[in-house]
Amino acid sequence: MKHPLKGIVFDMDNTILRSRIDFQAMKNATYQFLVSKEILSDGYDLSYHTTSTIVEEAIQTNRMSEELRNDMWDIAKKHEVCGMKGADLEPGAVEVLSKLKGRYQLAIVTNNSVEAAGIALRDNDISEYFDFIIGRELIKALKPSPDGYLRVLDEFKHSANEWLSVGDSWIDGKASISAGIRFIAYRSDKEKLKQMKVCPTGEVSNLLELMSLIEQFEEGPAIR
Incomplete structure (x- = not known):
C-alpha cells in the first residue's frame, strides 16, 4: 500500500549545518x-x-x-x-528547505542541547523552516536510540512510512530505521554504515539531490 509522504526529519550537525564541533x-x-x-x-x-x-x-x-x-x-x-558559533550552512540547505517548506512537515532531531541547536538555527536564519526541533532534553535516550524519531511521529500523529529522514551518521540511520522511518544518507561514511549494519534507502552527496529522491518516493512504492 502506498503512503503519501507527510514529513521529513533532518539531523542538524553536518546535515543542515556544517558543524565546527570537535x-x-x-x-x-x-x-x-x-x-x-x-x-x-x-x-x-x-x-x-x-x-x-x-x-x-x-x-x-x-x-x-x-x-x-x-x-x-x-x-x-x-x-x-x-x-x-559561526557554523555555516551545508551547500543547498536553504534551497532545499525553501522547496520543502509548506509541502511537508519538517523536523530536526539532534543529540545537541536545545540551546545550542536554537542558537545555530537562528544565527543562520533557518529556524522558521522547522515545525518541530528536538534536542536531547526532550528525549529519554540519544541517537542511536529511536526516541527522538518516535517523538516526531507522536507529535504529528503520522505513521512511520509517511516520513523520511536525512542524516550523515550511522547513529542517525540506526535511530531512524529503528523507528520505522526510511533513512537517506547524506555524505556518509559508507564503510561505517556497513560496519554498523545500517542500510539506507538512498544516498546523496548534495542536499539538492534530495528533491529527485523525494519525487521518486511520491511516484513509486519505494526508493531503490
Whole structure:
C-alpha cells in the first residue's frame, strides 16, 4: 500500500549545518570525566563509540547522580555552543528547505542541547523552516536510540512510512530505521554504515539531490 509522504526529519550537525564541533574532543573529555568519577572503567576502545553511546553506557550503570549528569552534560554543551558559533550552512540547505517548506512537515532531531541547536538555527536564519526541533532534553535516550524519531511521529500523529529522514551518521540511520522511518544518507561514511549494519534507502552527496529522491518516493512504492 502506498503512503503519501507527510514529513521529513533532518539531523542538524553536518546535515543542515556544517558543524565546527570537535566531536572527538567532546567524546574524549566526556569519557575522561566519567572515568575520573569511576562511572566507567578505563581502557574503552573509543573508535567504536560516539559521545552519545558513551553517555548511554554511563547512564546504564545506574551510578549517575543528578549532579554528575549535569556536570557531564555541561561538558557536551560547552563543546556544542563553541562549535556552533559561526557554523555555516551545508551547500543547498536553504534551497532545499525553501522547496520543502509548506509541502511537508519538517523536523530536526539532534543529540545537541536545545540551546545550542536554537542558537545555530537562528544565527543562520533557518529556524522558521522547522515545525518541530528536538534536542536531547526532550528525549529519554540519544541517537542511536529511536526516541527522538518516535517523538516526531507522536507529535504529528503520522505513521512511520509517511516520513523520511536525512542524516550523515550511522547513529542517525540506526535511530531512524529503528523507528520505522526510511533513512537517506547524506555524505556518509559508507564503510561505517556497513560496519554498523545500517542500510539506507538512498544516498546523496548534495542536499539538492534530495528533491529527485523525494519525487521518486511520491511516484513509486519505494526508493531503490
